Amino acid sequence: MTVELVRANAQDADVLFAARVSTKGEQSLEDVDADASKSAGLINYLMRDRHGSPFEHNSMTFYVQAPIFVFREFMRHRIASYNEESGRYRNLRPVFYTPAPERKLVQVGKPGAYSFEDGTAEQHALADAEIRSSCTHAYEAYRRMLDAGIAREVARAVLPVNTYSSMYVTMNARALMNFLSLRTTREGTHFPSFPQREIEMVAEQMEDEWANLMPLTYAAFNKNGRVAP
Structure with a gap:
């Protein structure tokens, strides 16, 4: 599975100014480039009490190569924007997925x-x-x-559904947390999930990219049971 972060406008400070407009109004503009590390508690509070909308004011675009059957599962998440290569307009390549020896059967x-x-x-x-x-x-x-x-x-x-395809997927952090909560298996999650391994392989790579972009938000997500706010 191939996942590349091709564009991102996402940082922890995005959560802060979005949240503080509710109490500070126009003064929240001062928080657009704030040092988010000084407000980790606010991010954790928002995550813990599931105030979700402040986590939507950011954007990440990923390029993904995976079998078609993975994309069919992925696109059940109607919280992102998708553009996939088309077998109507280009010849599809003879690239197919086969399970690796470590894949449980x-x-x-x-x-x-x-x-x-x-x-x-x-x-x-x-x-x-x-x-x-x-x-x-x-x-x-x-x-x-x-x-x-x-x-x-x-x-x-x-052609079978294990034919490889490619797509761009764009989502915000709240949408990504929803996706990760359902498509990864992790210790300590409030609601255990049992995803198909192939889509989990994609989700894990997306999670790594997001963790680097928004480390405080990512930490709060894990601390509070990996539940999307």
């Missing part, structure tokens, strides 16, 4: 109460071989249709 339990365990060497070999074979045949069919003059938007129908 075996589901134990029922939906809503299950966990994943390591697969055997034989199961990993089978999964790898079958996925590669299926993708090879699918892409060959895709190329045959394109070569025959069939439109891209029709030919792409044979």
